[in-house]
Amino acid sequence: MDTAPRTTGELVYRDATAADTEALVALIESAYRGDSSRQGWTTEADILEGQRTDPRGVLEVIESPVSRLLAVERDGGLIACCQLEHRGEAAYFGMFAVLPGAQGTGLGRRIIAEAERLARRDWGVREMHMTVITVREELIAWYERRGYRRTGKLQPFPYGDERFGIPQRDDLAFELLVKPLV
Numbered sequence: 069m070d071t072a073p074r075t076t077g078e079l080v081y082r083d084a085t086a087a088d089t090e091a092l093v094a095l096i097e098s099a100y101r102g103d104s105s106r107q108g109w110t111t112e113a114d115i116l117e118g119q120r121t122d123p124r125g126v127l128e129v130i131e132s133p134v135s136r137l138l139a140v141e142r143d144g145g146l147i148a149c150c151q152l153e154h155r156g157e158a159a160y161f162g163m164f165a166v167l168p169g170a171q172g173t174g175l176g177r178r179i180i181a182e183a184e185r186l187a188r189r190d191w192g193v194r195e196m197h198m199t200v201i202t203v204r205e206e207l208i209a210w211y212e213r214r215g216y217r218r219t220g221k222l223q224p225f226p227y228g229d230e231r232f233g234i235p236q237r238d239d240l241a242f243e244l245l246v247k248p249l250v
Contacts, residue, residue: 116233
């Protein structure tokens with residue numbers, strides 16, 4: 069697996085390190101929680117309060133032998149990230165965050181395409197999997213436009229586990245989305 073930074077246009081993609089942990093937590097929180105997340109369109113502030121992740125969770129992804137946390141920089145600053153985890157013939161895509169002020173510019177589309185390319189190249193996987201909260205219809209539609217399809221396979225939201233946030237509704241579940249990587 070090639071872990072050297074890759075530059076495409078003005079973006080630099082690199083594997084995150086332990087030294088990036090605090091900045092990554094701040095980025096992920098800014099994209100999904102609190103008032104700062106409302107600048108972008110990926111906010112979950114109306115359905116979940118509390119944290120989206122924590123330093124321990126981010127560090128576990130960085131240090132896992134079966135995953136990588138891709139840090140995306142522009143002009144030397146962290147602007148996005150995503151997790152790739154090798155799961156047999158598929159890769160799991162998660163922990164995707166784009167700085168709220170940079171959302172809606174096509175950046176997310178570029179990053180997910182790079183993540184798919186890396187998963188194919190480095191692991192030879194045939195599919196990308198992800199889970200999305202089912203009430204996030206706008207986000208699911210965005211992924212569908214990128215070639216992902218809904219499977220109808222649901223996982224319950226971990227109510228009572230505040231590591232994933234404090235639900236503001238009682239109808240939350242995750243749905244598996246899948247995209248063939250050919």
